[in-house]
Amino acid sequence: EAGVTQFPSHSVIEKGQTVTLRCDPISGHDNLYWYRRVMGKEIKFLLHFVKESKQDESGMPNNRFLAERTGGTYSTLKVQPAELEDSGVYFCASNFGLTVGYGYTFGSGTRLTVV
Amino acid sequence: AQSVTQLGSHVSVSEGALVLLRCNYSSSVPPYLFWYVQYPNQGLQLLLKYTSAATLVKGINGFEAEFKKSETSFHLTKPSAHMSDAAEYFCAVSDTGTASKLTFGTGTRLQVTL
Numbered sequence: 367e368a369g370v371t372q373f374p375s376h377s378v379i380e381k382g383q384t385v386t387l388r389c390d391p392i393s394g395h396d397n398l399y400w401y402r403r404v405m406g407k408e409i410k411f412l413l414h415f416v417k418e419s420k421q422d423e424s425g426m427p428n429n430r431f432l433a434e435r436t437g438g439t440y441s442t443l444k445v446q447p448a449e450l451e452d453s454g455v456y457f458c459a460s461n462f463g464l465t466v467g468y469g470y471t472f473g474s475g476t477r478l479t480v481v
Numbered sequence: 482a483q484s485v486t487q488l489g490s491h492v493s494v495s496e497g498a499l500v501l502l503r504c505n506y507s508s509s510v511p512p513y514l515f516w517y518v519q520y521p522n523q524g525l526q527l528l529l530k531y532t533s534a535a536t537l538v539k540g541i542n543g544f545e546a547e548f549k550k551s552e553t554s555f556h557l558t559k560p561s562a563h564m565s566d567a568a569e570y571f572c573a574v575s576d577t578g579t580a581s582k583l584t585f586g587t588g589t590r591l592q593v594t595l
Contacts, residue, residue, distance in 0.1 A: 369524075370524070399582065399583075401583075401585075406587075407587060408485075408585045408586060408587045408588070409525075409571060409573075409585040409588075410585070411582040411583065411584070414581065414582055421581075422581065422582060425582070457524070457525065459525075469515075469527050469530060470515075470527070470583065471527075472517070472524045472525035472526070473524050474522070474523055474524035475524060
């Protein structure tokens, strides 16, 4: 089966611009997560979708970040306007079912650089 | 709230030597614990997971980890390092059995030398 796909793999934008990241989860995975790793720090949770609903968005840093998952398939994460501190690697993950026993499959990440 | 501490941001071992990557967690409830590996230019790959079954968990590529409740630890080991093990390793915890977020440690970069 295809894995979790993220694109773009890299994005360099100027401060104040808008960037949209996309994640395609494994087909049939109801749960989709976004995480971010700022350089040298831990990978931090941003939010969790169950199908098209936001189950937990406690990790979203501020209202410049908007995540959507229309139709319960792919998800987008928009940053508008981007700030320097938004630079980092954004990971998407998905899993099937209601328990952690199924594990989580991660994408390769999008490396965002804001200059 | 749960947290994860990985001692040593960088670990260097010789090829053939024992690999030991440390992970300690804090959780108010029985945890579910994971080790992930990230090879250069790749995503996070699950090495192994503990979900309240056997305390010694075997994973891929010869890695294993032991859950020790009394020490709140879940250290990752491999008897003999290979050059291909060079990567960054992340320990993560979930404090619920239902599908929810993971809390990660800061990662340990493993270097394997000849």
